[in-house]
Amino acid sequence: MTATAAPASAPFRFFDVRVARIRRLGPSMVRITFTGDRLDDLASGGRDQRFKLFLPQPHQSAPVFEDLGEGWYTAWRAQDPAERPVMRSYTIREQRPDPAEFDVDFALHGAGGPGPAGGGPASRWAVRARPGDRLTVLAPAVADNGGVDFRPPPGTDWILLTGDETALPAIAGILAWLSPGTTTKVWIETGHAADRQPLPTFADAEVHWLVRDPAAGRGEPVLDALRAADLPGGAPYAWIAGEAGTVKAVRRHLVGERGFDRRAVKFTGYWRRGATEEDLLAELTATAGGR
Ligand SMILES: Cc1cc2nc3c(=O)[nH]c(=O)nc-3n(C[C@H](O)[C@H](O)[C@H](O)COP(=O)(O)OP(=O)(O)OC[C@H]3O[C@@H](n4cnc5c(N)ncnc54)[C@H](O)[C@@H]3O)c2cc1C
Incomplete structure (x- = not known):
């Protein structure tokens, strides 16, 4: 896949990234540091900055998209679910400029534990991640973007x-x-x-x-x-x-x-307990369609 199809002015853009380092933070969390060729253009707004992570399917070495232009979402939804990248929401824990990289802390929720295959695709991916593994992210290119929710109003005590x-x-x-x-x-x-x-x-x-x-x-x-x-x-x-x-x-x-x-x-x-992110997305889509 080639990176960055959306226009440069879009608040969110696609970036191809690869795992630089992995650090276990505790029994339930692993920190993965990502690097990439164009990460100078990524601009986290800090706080609870959300972004989308796209994981390859287990038989792929990198996420396979059919379209990364403005119609990416429609194209992604139309792709075969067994081939299209798995989309998950995460938070930019910290971004650093030199070298350009950012950290994501993954809760493992059972993945990698002693029991039978726990967790979902993202936590399982995080448990097995190795330096060099490739992902795609849809992340902010401007710091003041709609993916930051923590905004206390003036007058907050x-x-x-x-x-x-x-x-x-x-x-x-x-x-x-x-x-x-x-x-x-x-x-x-x-x-x-x-x-x-x-x-x-x-x-x-x-x-x-x-x-x-x-x-x-x-x-x-x-x-x-x-x-x-x-x-x-x-x-x-x-x-x-x-x-x-x-x-x-x-x-x-x-x-x-x-x-x-x-x-x-x-x-x-x-x-949500018992629901994958696909289930939640399907509910949202059905609600939006029913309006
Ligand atoms: C805006 C936003 C920011 C987020 N930021 C982060 C972040 O920085 N770090 C992070 O770890 N997560 C974060 N999440 C949560 C993460 O997206 C979900 O936990 C996601 O479901 C993980 O994907 P998965 O493929 O591992 O599991 P899924 O395939 O989505 O779910 C598989 C099963 O695991 C269960 N499950 C999912 N999460 C948990 C959990 N934490 N504990 C126990 N069971 C669980 C589900 O209910 C389901 O039964 C964020 C979510 C949002 C909406």
């Missing part, structure tokens, strides 16, 4: 962040971006105590790490901790991400029981 491993890269990016002294309360749910990682910030941040208890089945550690928490006064801005059911429950608690202004709560389901 304090910030609340919650998420699981999948939201941890975004939470890290948000904490790195916040102004010095910003009052910030953070709740992060992980599978293991060893998944904790340093979260450098100038904000006045209080970070609560919550470890899921396998014996508690489908417990809701973030919701339980929030219910018990003393929250600051003043105007909050909340950013919630992670499993869709948990996100919904946390939002309901903040708006319904804590009286947060619903416009000051940015919430995004990053994944």
Whole structure:
């Protein structure tokens, strides 16, 4: 495949990338650093910058597209699902200019574990990734782009962040971006105590790490901790991400029981228990078609 078919002014463009380095961050996460010939043109907006990752099928050495122009999405959807690249949403954890590269932290959700083949295509790919492996990404070419959701309005007095491993890269990016002294309360749910990682910030941040208890089945550690928490006064801005059911429950608690202004709560389901990203995309497409 050749890179970059969209016009240079488009906020998002295709980039061919390859794996430069791999580092295990803990039992549930692996950091993959990507490099590529045109990465000087990639411009992350920081915070929770989202982008699309395209993985080759297991029998391919690089993603195979039929069209990378403006009609790429229609062409991609029309491609044979066994041949077309697998599309997934991820966060740019950090971008560095020299050498041009960026990190993506993958939650493994069972892939590579002792049980039978856990995880989905993306987490399985991340577990097996080797330097030189090739991918395509649809990533921002301008820093001020629609793939950044964390945008506290003027007048915000304090910030609340919650998420699981999948939201941890975004939470890290948000904490790195916040102004010095910003009052910030953070709740992060992980599978293991060893998944904790340093979260450098100038904000006045209080970070609560919550470890899921396998014996508690489908417990809701973030919701339980929030219910018990003393929250600051003043105007909050909340950013919630992670499993869709948990996100919904946390939002309901903040708006319904804590009286947060619903416009000051940015919430995004990053994944849904029992559903692949294809399932979620199919639902979205059906909803859009039904309107
Ligand atoms: C805007 C956005 C940003 C995101 N950023 C990141 C990121 O930086 N890092 C990251 O790791 N993820 C991130 N995610 C979540 C990631 O896209 C999903 O976890 C995705 O489903 C992984 O793809 P997969 O191929 O491994 O699994 P899929 O094929 O999509 O799903 C296979 C099965 O695994 C389950 N599953 C999916 N994710 C998890 C999980 N975390 N824990 C347990 N079970 C799971 C599904 O419910 C399904 O049953 C982001 C999602 C969005 C929308």
